[in-house]
Amino acid sequence: MPASPVERPKSTGLHVGDAKPGVAKIDPIIVVDGVRRTFGGLTAVDVEHLEIPRGVITALIGPNGAGKTTLFNLLTGFDKPNEGSWTFDGTSISGVPAYKVARMGQVRTFQLTKALGLLTVVENMKLGAKGQRGERFWSSLIPAAWRKQDDEIEERAMKLLAKFKLDAKSNDFAASLSGGQRKLLEMARALMSQPKLVMLDEPMAGVNPALTQSLLDHILDLKDEGMTVLFVEHDMHMVRHIADWVVVMAEGRVVAEGDPYSVMQDPAVIDAYLGAHQELDLGVVTGRYAPEGAEAAPDAEVQEKLLAAGIAELEEEEK
Numbered sequence: 401m402p403a404s405p406v407e408r409p410k411s412t413g414l415h416v417g418d419a420k421p422g423v424a425k426i427d428p429i430i431v432v433d434g435v436r437r438t439f440g441g442l443t444a445v446d447v448e449h450l451e452i453p454r455g456v457i458t459a460l461i462g463p464n465g466a467g468k469t470t471l472f473n474l475l476t477g478f479d480k481p482n483e484g485s486w487t488f489d490g491t492s493i494s495g496v497p498a499y500k501v502a503r504m505g506q507v508r509t510f511q512l513t514k515a516l517g518l519l520t521v522v523e524n525m526k527l528g529a530k531g532q533r534g535e536r537f538w539s540s541l542i543p544a545a546w547r548k549q550d551d552e553i554e555e556r557a558m559k560l561l562a563k564f565k566l567d568a569k570s571n572d573f574a575a576s577l578s579g580g581q582r583k584l585l586e587m588a589r590a591l592m593s594q595p596k597l598v599m600l601d602e603p604m605a606g607v608n609p610a611l612t613q614s615l616l617d618h619i620l621d622l623k624d625e626g627m628t629v630l631f632v633e634h635d636m637h638m639v640r641h642i643a644d645w646v647v648v649m650a651e652g653r654v655v656a657e658g659d660p661y662s663v664m665q666d667p668a669v670i671d672a673y674l675g676a677h678q679e680l681d682l683g684v685v686t687g688r689y690a691p692e693g694a695e696a697a698p699d700a701e702v703q704e705k706l707l708a709a710g711i712a713e714l715e716e717e718e719k
């Protein structure tokens with residue numbers, strides 16, 4: 401039997417006034433204004449105003465094609481908008497390239513590509529370290545300084561790998577890892593740069609149940625260690641139990657915001673996005689339960705709305 405998880409309370413009181421799209425946060429780490437990105441005639445992102453709260457876990461959800469990944473790419477400097485601006489930690493970073501954004505403390509996980517799979521696990525980790533002296537011309541002329549820093553980086557990498565239970569695999573090719581281990585490596589690599597904000601793109605995709613708990617615990621640990629987490633995810637069980645705040649996008653816009661319990665009971669969100677598979681409760685593995693007064697699994701009510709929307713019937717017919 402796995403040990404009972406330590407209960408980790410959700411953060412509340414994050415916003416000012418009613419929870420509606422664009423609502424101001426008490427302490428935002430990211431503030432987005434008028435960001436629009438089009439591809440030909442298609443508007444992929446059209447966000448009027450969005451604030452991401454600091455020091456907590458925010459989920460970005462929405463149907464396929466809602467613009468979540470495009471917004472991630474814009475905020476991290478991997479893509480450029482047609483218009484709009486945003487700040488990170490009070491500094492404008494619109495138009496700042498990805499490597500500089502990462503150096504400022506805002507990192508995202510990126511998928512282990514084929515090329516990175518041909519590097520070892522520890523080599524992947526070293527790529528995540530920022531400001532490596534060996535990259536700079538003058539200091540690279542002093543091999544002793546370079547080696548000392550390389551040793552420090554390797555030591556940090558091995559400590560993180562031990563935390564993520566990947567240390568025994570440090571010299572294996574990254575391509576040999578399982579889907580879940582890859583996700584852990586992607587997260588560990590992001591932490592090499594000691595970030596303030598970690599952005600995770602579908603952390604649960606391809607993860608088998610054996611590693612689910614470990615992955616969720618690591619994400620909750622990031623928050624406990626003082627980092628802000630923003631993640632895109634389709635797995636609603638995870639969103640409900642991990643997120644302190646949820647932002648819903650559809651057709652490029654932010655259509656709803658709020659704590660997970662309210663957002664997931666919003667009929668507009670259910671209609672637009674949620675399936676009928678809400679019956680599982682992850683509180684048992686994450687130690688995150690619904691606050692007093694909120695229904696963790698509002699199954700009967702949700703089921704009713706789904707029936708009204710014709711979604712539950714559809715599921716029945718498909719069986």
Ligand SMILES: Nc1ncnc2c1ncn2[C@@H]1O[C@H](COP(=O)(O)OP(=O)(O)OP(=O)(O)O)[C@@H](O)[C@H]1O
Nearest residue numbers: 439442443444462463464465466467468469470471
């Ligand atoms: N490079 C591109 N060129 C053309 N269209 C693009 C490009 N990138 C994204 N799009 C389009 O922009 C829209 C938003 O895509 P995006 O990938 O951001 O959505 P998403 O919410 O992340 O979806 P998913 O959940 O399926 O990953 C989609 O209609 C997509 O086809």
